[in-house]
Amino acid sequence: MSKRKKNTNWGENGFEDWGGYMAAKKAKLEEQFQIIASTEFHNASTLFQGIAIFVNGYTKPSADELKRLMMAHGGIYHHYMRPRITTHIIASNLPYSKIVMYRKSQHPVPICKPEWISDSLKAGRVLDYQPYLLYTNCTETQPRLMFKAGGTNEKLTISSNNGTKDQNCLKSLSETAKQSIKDIATTLSVIKNNKPLSSEEILSENDPCMLDNCNNEEFTKPNSVTFKSINAARIVSTSVANSSVAPEPTKESAVNQRQVQNVQPKSNHNISTQNVGFLTEFYNNSRLHHISTMGATFKDYINELRDKSDGIFPGLDRLKSTIRKTQTTVSPNGNGSDSDTEIFDVSDNGKKSVGNIVMHIDMDCFFVSVGLRNKPELVGQPVAVAHAKGNRKTRVPTKAVEGEVNDNSEAEREGNMEDDDFGSMSEVASCSYEARKAGVKNGMFLGQALKLCPNLKTIKYDFEGYKEVSYALYDTVASYTLKIEAVSCDEMYADCTSILAETGLNPMQFAKIIRKEIRDKTGCPVSTGFGGNKLQARLATKKAKPDGQFYLEQEMVRSYIGSLNVRDLPGVGMSTTHKLKGMLVQSCAELRNISLASLQKEFGKKTGEMLHNMSRGVDNSKLNLEHVRKSVSAEVNYGIRFKNSIDAEDFLKKLSVEVCARMKKANVRGRSVTLKVMVRAKEAPIETPKFMGHGLCDYYTKSKNFIVAVDDEVIVTREVLALWTQLQQKPEEIRGIGIQISRLESLRSKAGTTNILNFINKIKPCDSENKQRGCDENQLLLHNIEVNSISKKSDSDNGKTENSKNLTTFFSNSVKKDNLDRQRTLEYPGLNNCKIDDSILPALPEDIRNEILHAKHNTVNFEHNKEIQQPGPSKMVTTSKLNMLGKTIQNEESLASKTKKDVCLSSDNNVSNINNFEERPAYNLQNPFMTSDHNNSLFNVLMESETNQETNILQLTQDLDEAVLAELPEDIRNEILAAKIIKKKKNDKKGDKISRPSEALAVDETSSKSSEPGQICISEKKSSGKKIQTSQESYFRHTKPSTSNSIKAKLPPIEQINMAVLVELPEEIRNEILNEYRMKQQEETSLGTKAEVALQTEHNIAIQNIWQLCL
DNA sequence: ATCCTCCCCTAC
DNA sequence: TAAGGTAGGGGAGGAT
Ligand SMILES: Nc1ccn([C@H]2C[C@H](O)[C@@H](COP(=O)(O)OP(=O)(O)OP(=O)(O)O)O2)c(=O)n1
Ligand SMILES: [Mg+2]
Ligand SMILES: [Mg+2]
16 A cells, blocks of 8 residues: 655645645535426416425425425525524424424424425415324334344345335435434434434444445444444344345446455445445535535525615614614713623724725634534534544544544554554544644544544534524625625625624624624624725634634734735645745745735736735725626546446446536536546556545546537537547546536526627627638538547645646557556657557557558658657647547656656647547548648548548538537538528528428437437537648648538527527628528418417527517 | 636635 | 545636
């Protein structure tokens, strides 16, 4: 087992600052979102008027869906329990402790199953909730746990009360099942200890047993109270053979099998992609996923509140009236000694009318504070939130864990851990201020944290709790103002200028009030900072913490900020700090001594200026009040272990579906998809230091553009799989996968391309080039080549980033390992430098082999050879042509070959696009081989294509379906569409009647079943691809087939035409299309069929309106 | 100049 | 064991 690389790069105590890693990624929300019905809300129903629900925990339908249902039918949805306001709690499963809690609350409300909502909806009236009460007869509808005992392999299974067996239970218990375990355990625990356990703890406590075999040491712990309790609770234990345990035994990876041998009974953690429910399980447990999605949630939430705002701010109004009352009762000279009245003493304020006042507010050690709400005994102690308990090094689990807290001081950990052995590699999400005194920091490995603070207690996550507290936080602030910029789930900026002006309070007074309010509502401490701008406010918060407040007044700005370390400045992280250190700058005061010019030279124009300004407390940025999302992504870099490409593709599909679900949820579509894979670095061990982590990796990205914004999972999945194919990575080496969608367009009218203004604005004034292209059918072939790029970087555990060259993974995978160490770089297509072992050639696919052989014989020097010899500053290696080949050049990275690493292949390297993706025959057929002018073999292929070009084009356009179109570069696609219109027009003139929707504008007839109308996906690639196109253009310029003249096409309904398509068209063509529709509309109008064009979505209505304007 | 793409860096 | 995600700002360097 290799050790983590030391963080030699970053002196200081660097490690904790990196948290041990570079940022990594994950993705995925509950698959439950897929069950969301596409409920339409056109008719304002008042079915649920007067009902205000709070959804607790996992439900089906999901909380999200319930929220939609309530809002659509006149009900109210509360994000957290609001005594006296919430009328019903909705839950499918609730831990006993929570039920008790709710029942003993001052204003108990019924706890109903979500079916009450859905059934009421079905019935069209609000049904009596009595039959839907949760736990009136507890086990009635709950699954029952079947604990299979005996033998060495014990598995939990569940059987629901109707007797059907959960097929997946062996691998991963359903949410409800887990909940049931919690419930029972909680109940019994309450009975035994007279003290309820939190659901998180119980679940976590039992997780290893639930998800794994039950020979887990955890299970044999003498004090495994909860588990024994469960056993006592009619949970049947039965023995299950391994083979029957794993529905897909073939999915056991080598790694897992090894583990199976080491750890005696077979491991069946739902912790890698080898397991069925992995994605959900992972996301359910990923703190980073949770804080990310919660961050997005609250940004949206603020937008939503602002949209719906009636301009009334209850909190502010209440405050104002309180102040008025106080003013009348308290003497105006403000000598009241009582703090409560002092707060409202406004008499001294207002004299110094400062400018804007920004408040920054941030919960103190958020996760810990939330977790400690019901563990008062731990307040004041060093506490950390982490998944593990820090017992990794404990040989004998002698320690009795009383469910709740893990007191590590009593744990018997192995004595001296090596310097770079951190013990538990579970990460500390948040730690209390007591722990911070010992040097513990957020993001640190638990093992290291324990070294610094042996008394550290760990507590479990409570994601539901975080969300509730966050909502309370946001609602509270939002009751004073909506000039809020959400930063994260525990943090925001608010412009308090008007609040302070209206109330007459000074910042500290207001801080006291709002902090108290938040603390009362949430039970968690919160700190606030005030200043003249965001920067000052945030730095003030730093001083305020913990549980405090601070107003950084102008006269203090300079001295206060000067005393700070540069690292304290927001935006200054490890890298910047390190660079500054090299400039002998440590404090902000020292930073001020560096000239603006120097800073800009070192860090770039804007960053330099930022540093310059920040060191002086200057920050001109405004609060970002209207947040607009620019990308949607999902990635997982944990637990990724593929045994074969089926595994990999399977996961890619799931992840694709996930990003699509996120797009839909965010009401956006994207025009670009990027696949990122993390690949085990050659020198990295197969088994990562961190359990199921990604370890030291290289990573590759590859992207594709669509012509029209897309959120269809079929399209996205297909493209992602195509990208995956092209990346040509060994599935076994993959350690992380990410899919990002960018170039978003909002489906809400905002500023997408569906807006007529954008439509018009986007029309390029100079379309001469467009015309030229529109007429040049040769481009069809020329452009029909995917030009993608692959980039690679190295990612190391210690966060140090080493850039490396691109790799032809194909070769890297094929070539003998020994050769890999040498720089048998395939400098493509300058293959004269290639050091490919000839012995591998026979193993290559014929076409590739031929290509290589041809290339090798070609000794012409390419321009890029010069570039290769120059150590350029570019760390990026663009390998467009190679990608098209489906291969990447692999330049073996070595630290010694820094210059080689910086090779930048010029983009006139060409490559054929050998893409065997079986679902796209037409595409493959039409893909010419691309080549440099010097590459004869490829040249010939190209010429061959060219020979039949005209025919091909016609075939292409005739047989075109969406799948094919999807693959085409944007330009080509436009041309095809345009050509079809033209053709159609010609045909029409000959007598063909225009009629109904058809394939013409690409809304495929063949795949419309799976994809939404108007979604057209087109692959394209710019940047490096452009050069290729250019060279090809010159190549084909001599051939100029007439525009298609035998294309049959019908006019699709207006609503199926996406504006984005039209926008891209040359004006000439666009006008023709518009004319067509004018004609059509006249026809339809005269026929009275116009009404048939019933548009259902807002989107389409918008489009229709646009058309009304156009026509 | 200004755009675009592919990154790196940062924050929570 | 362990759950290393996600979004945005901006720089480099090439295309226009
Ligand atoms: N590396 C990190 C940093 C933060 N978080 C989570 C847990 C934190 O509680 C929450 C909020 O982050 P903060 O930066 O606000 O940190 P805390 O709230 O924990 O402490 P502070 O009092 O410094 O705000 O985000 C995390 O999981 N991993
Ligand atoms: Mg915080
Ligand atoms: Mg925070």
